Amino acid sequence: MTPDTVPPGLPVPPPLRNDCFSLPAGVDWTPVDEALALLRERLHPVCAFERAPATAALGRVLAEDVIARRAHPPRSNSAVDGYGFAGPVPEGAHVLPLVEGRAAAGGDFAGAVPAGHAVRILTGAAVPEGVDSVVLEEDVSLQGGQIAFRGPLKAGANVRPAGEDVAAGAVALSAGRQITPSDLALLAAIGVGEVTLRKRLRVGVISTGDELVEAGTDAGVGKIPDANRPMLLAVLERLGHDPVDLGLLGDDRALLREALDEGAARVDAIITSGGASAGDEDHVSALLNEAGAMQQWRVAIKPGRPLALGLWQGVPVFGLPGNPVAAMVCTLVFARPALALLAGMGWVEPQGFDLPAGFGKRKKPGRREFQRARVRDGRVEPFASEGSGRISGLSWAEGLMELGDGERHVRPGDPVRFIPWGGFGL
Ligand SMILES: Nc1nc2c(c(=O)[nH]1)N[C@H]1C(S)=C(S)[C@@H](COP(=O)(O)OP(=O)(O)OC[C@H]3O[C@@H](n4cnc5c(N)ncnc54)[C@H](O)[C@@H]3O)O[C@H]1N2
Ligand code: MOO
Numbered sequence: 001m002t003p004d005t006v007p008p009g010l011p012v013p014p015p016l017r018n019d020c021f022s023l024p025a026g027v028d029w030t031p032v033d034e035a036l037a038l039l040r041e042r043l044h045p046v047c048a049f050e051r052a053p054a055t056a057a058l059g060r061v062l063a064e065d066v067i068a069r070r071a072h073p074p075r076s077n078s079a080v081d082g083y084g085f086a087g088p089v090p091e092g093a094h095v096l097p098l099v100e101g102r103a104a105a106g107g108d109f110a111g112a113v114p115a116g117h118a119v120r121i122l123t124g125a126a127v128p129e130g131v132d133s134v135v136l137e138e139d140v141s142l143q144g145g146q147i148a149f150r151g152p153l154k155a156g157a158n159v160r161p162a163g164e165d166v167a168a169g170a171v172a173l174s175a176g177r178q179i180t181p182s183d184l185a186l187l188a189a190i191g192v193g194e195v196t197l198r199k200r201l202r203v204g205v206i207s208t209g210d211e212l213v214e215a216g217t218d219a220g221v222g223k224i225p226d227a228n229r230p231m232l233l234a235v236l237e238r239l240g241h242d243p244v245d246l247g248l249l250g251d252d253r254a255l256l257r258e259a260l261d262e263g264a265a266r267v268d269a270i271i272t273s274g275g276a277s278a279g280d281e282d283h284v285s286a287l288l289n290e291a292g293a294m295q296q297w298r299v300a301i302k303p304g305r306p307l308a309l310g311l312w313q314g315v316p317v318f319g320l321p322g323n324p325v326a327a328m329v330c331t332l333v334f335a336r337p338a339l340a341l342l343a344g345m346g347w348v349e350p351q352g353f354d355l356p357a358g359f360g361k362r363k364k365p366g367r368r369e370f371q372r373a374r375v376r377d378g379r380v381e382p383f384a385s386e387g388s389g390r391i392s393g394l395s396w397a398e399g400l401m402e403l404g405d406g407e408r409h410v411r412p413g414d415p416v417r418f419i420p421w422g423g424f425g426l
Contacts, residue, residue: 010049029300032368045344047198054187057179059240061198061344066173069191071163075126078134080158085118087133087155095148134158176346200242201343204267205232208274210251228273228327238426251281264313274322277306284319300367303388304330325388329370332424352419357410365407372397380418
């Protein structure tokens with residue numbers, strides 16, 4: 001990791017501990033929740049702080065709470081076009097003389113409105129002194145210099161009090177939040193033009209495998225296009241990180257070592273796919289092992305059993321399985337919350353909901369299953385195949401269906417958990 005240049009006064013996060021990916025001794029298949037709890041406990045933010053204009057903050061992570069510099073709304077104002085006066089008014093007919101002039105948004109009404117009088121007021125205009133209620137213009141008849149309308153009308157009717165949305169000095173957005181388009185409106189409204197952000201987490205992506213060629217090039221016989229790298233780079237972009245393409249490597253340990261060395265100098269975390277299990281050509285796990293800070297995580301999950309996690313020169317490496325569906329599932333289930341922590345967003349949970357199953361299935365106990373799925377007519381439909389090489393199913397799907405660790409006999413109509421892609425931050 002390159003040392004960040006941090007403006008004076010802003011904190012520099014400490015490095016990760018060498019044992020951050022170690023697993024409890026004697027555990028064979030680690031349940032998903034335990035694996036996640038370990039990551040949550042051991043990882044912490046690694047991205048330094050920087051100041052930036054609020055308008056450039058979309059998708060970025062707040063490093064500090066944002067305090068409202070002004071109230072929203074700053075002054076009590078009218079919610080409608082109508083006539084303002086001092087309320088309340090009781091039931092029955094009312095006739096009020098109008099004062100000269102009007103209150104319009106951006107143009108203050110000079111002076112006070114005397115008791116028993118009304119003033120013409122437009123939506124968004126600050127209510128003049130002596131006014132606390134507004135009657136809608138559609139409910140009024142105008143006769144000469146007077147208005148007539150029927151009560152009752154409560155005091156405060158159609159008036160938006162100062163600070164009813166956000167009080168000046170209140171925490172409007174909390175540290176760790178990833179700025180949304182709506183937040184840009186809020187920041188503008190509360191007078192915040194500059195924010196303290198975390199630098200974007202730089203995440204390198206490497207594909208490994210002798211069978212792979214660059215996407216878009218002629219693969220020829222015996223080769224296949226590298227499908228994981230474009231997918232993973234795009235996922236990282238969507239999650240708000242800074243994706244760094246570290247390339248495609250054959251099953252060559254020396255080259256991979258070089259790429260990890262080079263990558264570790266440029267990025268804050270590395271995601272590899274392929275070579276994660278313990279076979280002859282599984283160089284990612286072999287190398288991380290050699291580095292001494294690696295763990296072969298055997299997580300009780302389908303798909304995505306082999307997962308190699310380690311530190312390479314202090315940089316966390318997520319060695320994902322090569323099968324594209326497993327690579328996607330492991331990225332969303334494990335890498336996403338881990339990267340969010342590193343990026344200063346805090347731990348993130350996938351947001352799903354239970355819907356009736358549109359299918360039947362018997363699931364064996366002992367592992368959590370994620371299947372490509374979509375929702376039609378309010379029911380969850382799984383993809384026709386569970387094969388984790390079936391990339392087309394990822395495109396077909398609109399999210400993942402999650403089946404818990406235990407045994408489960410799902411019958412049509414039973415509730416099942418569906419997590420749309422958006423629930424994973426995509
Ligand atoms: N004896 C065992 N063999 C395997 C096991 C096992 O438990 N015992 N697990 C299987 C499972 S499950 C998976 S997943 C894979 C994971 O192995 P690796 O991480 O070492 O992945 P590879 O062998 O390199 O590749 C698996 C598969 O995916 C294709 N692949 C790899 N990278 C890409 C890419 N960038 N784009 C498209 N496709 C890719 C690769 O060609 C293979 O077909 O191990 C099983 N074996
Ligand atoms: O991780 Mo493998 O793809 O479970 O099938």
